Amino acid sequence: MHTASFEGVRDAARQLSGVAVRTPLIESPALNDRLGGRVLMKCETLQHAGAFKFRGAWNRISRLTPAELERGVVAYSSGNHAQAVAAAARRMGTSAVIVMPADSPRVKVEGVIAFGGEVRSYDRYRESREAIGEEIARTRGSVLVRPFDDPFVIEGQGTTGLEIVEQAAEIGAQIDQLLCGASGGGLIAGINLTMAALAPDVPVIGVEPAAYDDTRRSLAAGERMTHPPVEKPSICDALMTDRPGELTFPMNRRLKAVVTVSDAEVAEAVRVAFRTLKLVVEPGGAVSLAALLAGKVEARDRTTAIVLSGGNVDPGLFADIIQERFVP
Numbered sequence: 001m002h003t004a005s006f007e008g009v010r011d012a013a014r015q016l017s018g019v020a021v022r023t024p025l026i027e028s029p030a031l032n033d034r035l036g037g038r039v040l041m042k043c044e045t046l047q048h049a050g051a052f053k054f055r056g057a058w059n060r061i062s063r064l065t066p067a068e069l070e071r072g073v074v075a076y077s078s079g080n081h082a083q084a085v086a087a088a089a090r091r092m093g094t095s096a097v098i099v100m101p102a103d104s105p106r107v108k109v110e111g112v113i114a115f116g117g118e119v120r121s122y123d124r125y126r127e128s129r130e131a132i133g134e135e136i137a138r139t140r141g142s143v144l145v146r147p148f149d150d151p152f153v154i155e156g157q158g159t160t161g162l163e164i165v166e167q168a169a170e171i172g173a174q175i176d177q178l179l180c181g182a183s184g185g186g187l188i189a190g191i192n193l194t195m196a197a198l199a200p201d202v203p204v205i206g207v208e209p210a211a212y213d214d215t216r217r218s219l220a221a222g223e224r225m226t227h228p229p230v231e232k233p234s235i236c237d238a239l240m241t242d243r244p245g246e247l248t249f250p251m252n253r254r255l256k257a258v259v260t261v262s263d264a265e266v267a268e269a270v271r272v273a274f275r276t277l278k279l280v281v282e283p284g285g286a287v288s289l290a291a292l293l294a295g296k297v298e299a300r301d302r303t304t305a306i307v308l309s310g311g312n313v314d315p316g317l318f319a320d321i322i323q324e325r326f327v328p
Helices: 006-016 029-035 053-061 066-071 080-092 106-114 129-140 151-170 186-198 214-221 248-254 263-275 283-293 315-322
Strands: 038-043 073-076 096-101 118-122 177-181 204-209 257-261 303-308
Touching: 006 053, 006 151, 006 186, 029 038, 029 283, 038 151, 053 080, 053 151, 073 080, 073 129, 080 096, 080 106, 096 106, 096 129, 106 118, 118 129, 151 186, 151 303, 177 186, 177 283, 186 204, 186 248, 204 214, 204 283, 214 248, 214 257, 257 263, 257 283, 263 283, 263 315, 283 303
Parallel strands: 038 303, 073 096, 096 118, 177 204, 177 303, 204 257
Antiparallel strands: none
């Protein structure tokens, strides 16, 4: 059985070459002045399908055999993995069925449909997306492309970290710390594989929505834990998992810390990204920036790399945030 490794991340980079976008690592003098340090931002908002997820989806789907491609793929996701799988599947000439929560942002559902994917809605509070996805895969003979608990997906996401290290070196920057959102843990696990190999002394810090802090709780307990029942969903729909992945959690034990941010702090980060950086960043993609702006992680006199992981935000929510009508 294939096991995720840094060698696999290197191989994923070769697999993605010429297909995925080598997204820019940018910085803003205005933001640096505000925080008193240097902030290097990896703009995965500019990746195919609007998020880092295309990396893992392509690394997995592009390796399928002709017979597997004939039977199609199945995925479950709140949106970004869904769009990435649909986009990669279309590019490989195969079909995709995507299991999505009924309350997924409309822009993400429309994105899946635009890429030719078939959407199967479910109630995230009463039904199991895993069970639905596995049943569809079984009855159709399709390949299930999991959002994070797949070694090829993890390695694909790890190319984000590989590019950060390479691009920082190209501009002569020495990274002191790296921040990344933590949900099921695929992206930050892949980044941990890369940083452990290339920059083992650089601490990696996870960031989660305050009410969806399952990674933080799991690290404290030493085992995979879920979070307490949530009365109101977070605006960070991309990060609303109930527990870390079975494969990703062991890799993420090397995290130095996990901090949490409120919806209000995330909204401020979305506003700053738009007004100062001229970027559209979805709430779940802005949590690392939110952690810096809210002082949850010290940025002064340091060079901090962060991942702006996605830009697929609901237009109405985005307008409310930018015009300061959003009430957490």
